[in-house]
Every structure is written in structure tokens, then in C-alpha cells.
Amino acid sequence: xxxxxxxxxxxxxxxxxxxxxxxxxxxxxxxxxxxxxxxxxxxxxxxxxxxxxxxxxxxxxxxxxxxxxxxxxxxxxxxxxxxxxxxxxxxxxxxxxxxxxxxxxxxxxxxxxxxxxxxxxxxxxxxxxxxxxxxxxxxxxxx
Amino acid sequence: xxxxxxxxxxxxxxxxxxxxxxxxxxxxxxxxxxxxxxxxxxxxxxxxxxxxxxxxxxxxxxxxxxxxxxxxxxxxxxxxxxxxxxxxxxxxxxxxxxxxxxxxxxxxxxxxxxxxxxxxxxxxxxxxxxxxxxxxxxxxxxxxxxxxxxxxxxxxxxxxxxxxxxxxxxxxxxxxxxxxxxxxxxxxxxxxxxxxxxxxxxxxxxxxxxxxxxxxxxxxxxxxxxxxxxxxxxxxxxxxxxxxxxxxxxxxxxxxxxxxxxxxxxxxxxxxxxxxxxxxxxxxxxxxxxxxxxxxxxxxxxxxxxxxxxxxxxxxxxxxxxxxxxxxxxxxx
Numbered sequence: 001x002x003x004x005x006x007x008x009x010x011x012x013x014x015x016x017x018x019x020x021x022x023x024x025x026x027x028x029x030x031x032x033x034x035x036x037x038x039x040x041x042x043x044x045x046x047x048x049x050x051x052x053x054x055x056x057x058x059x060x061x062x063x064x065x066x067x068x069x070x071x072x073x074x075x076x077x078x079x080x081x082x083x084x085x086x087x088x089x090x091x092x093x094x095x096x097x098x099x100x101x102x103x104x105x106x107x108x109x110x111x112x113x114x115x116x117x118x119x120x121x122x123x124x125x126x127x128x129x130x131x132x133x134x135x136x137x138x139x140x141x142x143x
Numbered sequence: 144x145x146x147x148x149x150x151x152x153x154x155x156x157x158x159x160x161x162x163x164x165x166x167x168x169x170x171x172x173x174x175x176x177x178x179x180x181x182x183x184x185x186x187x188x189x190x191x192x193x194x195x196x197x198x199x200x201x202x203x204x205x206x207x208x209x210x211x212x213x214x215x216x217x218x219x220x221x222x223x224x225x226x227x228x229x230x231x232x233x234x235x236x237x238x239x240x241x242x243x244x245x246x247x248x249x250x251x252x253x254x255x256x257x258x259x260x261x262x263x264x265x266x267x268x269x270x271x272x273x274x275x276x277x278x279x280x281x282x283x284x285x286x287x288x289x290x291x292x293x294x295x296x297x298x299x300x301x302x303x304x305x306x307x308x309x310x311x312x313x314x315x316x317x318x319x320x321x322x323x324x325x326x327x328x329x330x331x332x333x334x335x336x337x338x339x340x341x342x343x344x345x346x347x348x349x350x351x352x353x354x355x356x357x358x359x360x361x362x363x364x365x366x367x368x369x370x371x372x373x374x375x376x377x378x379x380x381x382x383x384x385x386x387x388x389x390x391x392x393x394x395x396x397x398x399x400x401x402x403x404x405x406x407x408x409x410x411x412x413x414x415x416x417x418x419x420x421x422x423x424x425x426x427x428x429x430x431x432x433x434x435x436x437x438x439x440x441x442x443x444x445x446x447x448x449x450x451x452x453x454x455x456x457x458x459x460x461x462x463x464x465x466x467x468x469x470x471x472x473x474x475x476x
Contacts, residue, residue, distance in 0.1 A: 037190055080350075092158075095424030098460050101372050106350050111184045112343035119186030122424045123156035123193070 003054060003083065011055055020059040020070045027061075027068040034124050049075035052083050053106070077109040077117075089121075130131050149210070151308065152432045153421040155187040160208075161199040170207035173197065174421065179212045179227040181264060181336030182421040190295060191234070198235050199402045207237035207328040211421075213262035214338045215243045225249050232257045240286070241265070242321055242335075247280040255458055260308070264335065266321035270302035271294040277305045282307055286417060288320040289399065292473045297411040306414035311401045312431055313419020315461040315469060316340070317379040317394050325378050325393075329359045346376045357381070372396075373390030374462055397464030402449045404471060405442035427460050 003011065045065040048071075051058030058080075062071040081089070085104050088094050096118055099105040107114040154160035163171045174180030176188040184370035189197065198208045210231040216224035216278040231239045232254040239257060241247050250259055253279065256342035263286040267273045276282040276291050284306040287296060300307050319325065325339075327333040329334055330345045353369030357376045364381030367373050374380045374396030385390040393457065401408065401416070408416065418431050434456045441447055 037192065041184070082273065092424070092426045092429075095427040095460065097462075098427065099421050101374065102461055103355070103367065103373055106348065106355065108350055109349065110349055111346040115184060115343040116186035118424075119156065119184065122158065123186070125158060 008055060009096075012057060014057070014099055015056060016059060017070065020061055023059050024061050024068040031053070031068070031128065033128055034126070035120070038120065042113070045115055046110070047071035047075040048113065048117060049073065049078040050086070051078055051080040052086070053080040054082050075109065077107065077114040079105065079107055079114065079117075081105045145412065145443065146414075147439060148409060148413050149308075150432070150435055151415050152428060153313075153418055153423070154197070154428060155182060155184070155421040155423070156425065157189065157193045157197050158197070158425040159399075159423075161200055162425045163432050164201050164204050164206050166429050166432035166433050167412070168206060170209050170237070170415075171197075172209040172211050172212075172348065172395040172417075172421070173209045175227050175230070176268050177223065177227065178217075178336075178338045179205060179214055179224050181211065181213045181262075181334055181338050183214075184413055185343050191230070195234055202235075209238045209240055209260065210236040211262065212242040213240050213242045214220075214245065215263045215264075215335045216246055217336060221245070225253075228254065228257075231375050238284070244276075244280070245434050247276065247282065249278040251320040255281065258283050261305075262321075263310070264321035265289050268299075270299045273299065273305050275420065277303070278329050284414065286310075288314065289318045290320075293407055293411065293471050295470070296408075296413070298300055300412045308415035308417055309408065309413050310469075311400055311405075311408075311416035311418060311435060312457060313399055315399050315467070316377070318470075323379075324358075329362050329364075329378055340377045340379075341375070348376070372463065377409060377411040380463075394406060395465070398457075398461035398463055398466050399469045400454075400461070400466040401459055401468065401471065402453055402457070405438055405467060408448050423460075430456050430460055 040063045044065045047060055047062035049058055049060040060071045060073055060075045062069055081104060085099055089096055096105055149169040151170045151172055153165055154171050159420040160171050169379055174182055174188050201208045212227045228239060228250045237258060238260050239250060240260045240262045240290040241250060247259060250257060259280060259282050261267055261276050261282045266288055267276060267285055268288050269292060269459050273285045282305060286308045289310050295307060321335060324333040326340045330342060332342055334340045345360040347358040355367045356363060357365040359378060366380060379393045380396045382389055385392050418428055418435060435455045438453055
């Protein structure tokens with residue numbers, strides 16, 4: 001799933017703030033449901049950037065002790081992968097270590113913070129979230 | 144027909160545990176979020192609540208949960224390791240996997256009803272050592288270090304009443320299991336004391352264009368060119384300059400794959416086959432468990448052969464450039 005060149009050019013011009021705001025808003029809404037036991041002390045005052053490698057654009061966010069917030073670059077840790085590979089990871093079709101071995105996923109900066117985030121995602125039970133989706137869509141998402 | 148060995152799969156999280164159970168693991172091995180566990184990685188492993196849920200899930204499906212408390216108790220902190228054994232007993236684990244003889248003794252005396260397995264980190268490679276663990280601490284199963292040939296594994300099995308578990312798939316290391324302090328040379332920490340070969344806090348990956356450098360506590364241990372597969376950031380798998388040549392001076396990143404010798408492992412009486420990789424994600428656990436389940440179920444058949452689809456599935460998730468039978472096949476003497 002490569003991004004077509006004309007769309008890529010447009011996407012590269014767009015500001016990063018709107019998608020970042022959407023992400024932190026979603027994270028704040030879902031936090032208690034998905035991660036009831038995590039106080040996110042490990043992320044407090046730190047920042048993470050998820051970058052789309054073939055686009056050079058991404059989202060940068062952190063945690064202020066109470067809520068997920070937008071953050072400035074440079075982030076403490078930066079993940080970079082193609083959009084298609086983020087989608088593969090999100091659907092648990094392949095594990096991030098495999099993509100790392102194959103050089104499709106890179107992590108730079110604070111590796112420990114990155115590992116915390118990776119392991120949080122691995123440990124997350126997305127079932128409560130998926131229950132709100134219509135059956136048709138749900139069966140397409142669940143592997 | 145030989146008895147089918149149990150399939151023992153790794154889980155570092157609740158979704159991975161459920162994936163292992165769903166895809167046919169007979170038992171899942173896990174660890175606590177502390178230094179008592181040889182996969183003590185940031186954010187990995189189970190909280191008490193997650194583990195209780197995992198044990199209930201496995202038991203509901205007729206499977207077992209084994210808890211690895213397989214590092215060595217550190218001076219002045221023995222209580223932490225003992226407490227972990229107590230917790231394992233309280234929450235209803237089916238067995239604990241231990242390496243430290245002091246801890247084995249504690250578990251034997253305090254929780255005699257809790258089955259004890261000798262961890263690979265216990266580094267017992269001969270039947271006398273295994274039989275001693277059996278006589279002194281009632282060990283019912285031993286996990287063999289990955290250094291023995293098939294005939295040597297068979298020889299051990301013939302001379303012990305203890306069940307023998309061997310590795311069937313996963314990343315290999317230098318396999319000085321239970322004795323490796325190599326990483327402490329760079330970081331001051333080692334797998335047997337802190338539960339992790341290369342603590343993430345010491346690891347830095349530096350992209351430079353298409354090239355990537357790996358540093359461990361600032362020491363450059365490897366550099367990958369564009370498209371070259373990467374490995375875990377451990378000292379043993381680094382490339383070093385030796386007398387003017389730069390190469391994998393200790394070991395190349397490699398994965399063990401025993402699909403082709405499963406019938407032999409069954410014939411010699413192996414009780415259980417273990418998959419490495421508690422640090423991996425649920426997708427890995429699901430893929431490897433399903434593949435090994437299918438292969439073990441087929442391995443008793445006289446016409447057994449390795450299906451290309453199994454090989455492909457395991458190759459995809461492997462670390463390094465190649466897969467190997469490791470020490471199992473060593474035609475030279």
C-alpha cells in the first residue's frame with residue numbers, strides 16, 4: 001500500500017496538529033477503558049513521535065501527568081514505519097520485532113521509552129473497544 | 144507410537160497468553176514484572192490482575208501456566224525471589240521454573256505441592272545434575288540448555304526419571320545459559336542478575352540515512368547497511384574488529400528451528416518442546432504456536448514431512464539471516 005505521489009505531495013503540506021489533536025483526544029477518551037491500571041508515570045513529561053517513514057510526517061504527543069497532550073519535536077523517542085506497516089502492527093498481523101529485523105520499523109532516541117510503549121500496545125486488550133463497532137466492520141478488523 | 148510432547152509457548156502479555164491457548168499450546172510460560180524473571184523488559188510481563196485472568200483463561204481451556212522465576216537471587220534481596228515463589232503458589236500456577244538452587248530448596252520446603260521445573264538457566268546438561276535436583280528438590284522436569292546433540296539428549300532421557308523439555312524454536316544466543324555475564328562487560332548488568340541481556344535504557348539505535356548503528360552503553364556493537372536484516376542489540380551478536388577483520392566474532396544472529404527433527408525428538412522421549420520469545424508480541428506467539436501445534440500433531444505420522452507453509456511462517460518471524468538445528472545436529476565429533 002504505497003501512497004500515490006500526488007496524494008503524498010498534498011499530505012506533506014498538511015499541518016500535523018489536527019491529526020495529533022484527534023489522537024490525544026481519542027487516547028484521553030479511551031484511557032480508563034483500555035488501561036485502567038496504568039498511571040502513565042513512565043510517559044509523564046516525555047514525548048513520543050510516530051512518523052510515517054515514506055511521508056516524513058507524523059504525530060508527536062506526550063502525557064502531562066493527567067492527560068495525553070500534543071508535544072513539540074524533537075520527541076524523546078521516534079518510531080518510523082510505512083503507513084501500511086503501522087496498520088499491520090495495529091491489527092496484530094505481524095509483531096514489531098519481525099518488522100524491526102526486516103528494517104521496516106525503526107526506533108531512535110530513548111529505546112526504553114519506546115519499548116514501554118510497544119509493550120503497552122501488546123498488553124492492551126482491544127476487545128472492549130471493538131464491542132462498540134458494527135459486526136461487519138469488527139470481523140474485518142479482528143484477526 | 145511415542146507419546147506426543149507438550150507444546151510450551153511464551154507470553155509476555157495477556158493477549159499473547161490468550162493467543163497461545165487459542166492456537167493450541169499445552170502450557171504457557173510467563174513471568175512477573177521484576178528482576179526474578181529472565182525477560183525483565185520495560186513494560187513487559189504481567190500485573191497480578193492480568194496473571195490471575197490469564198491463569199483462569201488457561202485453566203478454563205484445560206491448559207497450564209508455568210511461571211519462570213529463573214534469575215539468581217541477589218545478595219541481600221533473597222526475600223524478593225522467595226516472595227515471587229509465594230505469589231506463584233497463591234495465584235494457582237501449575238509449576239514454577241527455577242534456576243537458583245537456594246530458591247529451589249525454598250520452594251520445595253515451603254510449597255511442596257507446587258511443581259518445580261529446572262530452568263534452562265540452571266544449566267544442567269547431564270543426568271547426574273538433573274537427578275540431583277530431583278533428589279534434593281523434587282524437580283519433576285528439566286529444561287535442557289541448547290548445547291546437546293540429539294544422541295546426548297537421548298542419553299540424558301534414558302538415565303533420569305525427570306521429564307525432559309527441549310527448545311524447539313526461537314532466537315539463539317551464545318548459550319552459556321545461566322552463566323553468561325557477557326553483557327555486564329558493557330552495562331554492569333547481566334541476564335542472571337537483572338533478568339535482561341541488554342537493558343533497553345542502555346540501547347540506542349542511530350539511523351543514518353539507510354544505515355543503522357546499534358550502541359550499547361555508547362559502545363558501537365553493530366552497523367546495518369540498507370536492507371540488511373537487523374538483530375537484537377546484544378553483545379554476543381555484535382560485529383567486532385579482530386586483527387583487522389570486522390565480523391560476528393562471537394555469534395551471528397540465528398534462530399533455532401527443529402521442524403525437521405520433531406519425529407526424532409518424539410522417538411527419544413522428549414516430554415515437552417519449548418518456544419523462545421516472551422519478549423515478542425501476540426502476533427508472534429499466535430503464528431509460532433499454530434505452526435508448532437500442527438507440526439507436532441503430524442510428527443507421529445510415518446510419512447511426516449515439513450510443510451513449506453510451516454517453514455515460511457517460522458522463517459518470517461525469525462531473527463537473523465539463517466535458521467539452524469543448533470547443537471542437535473552435529474555430525475562431526
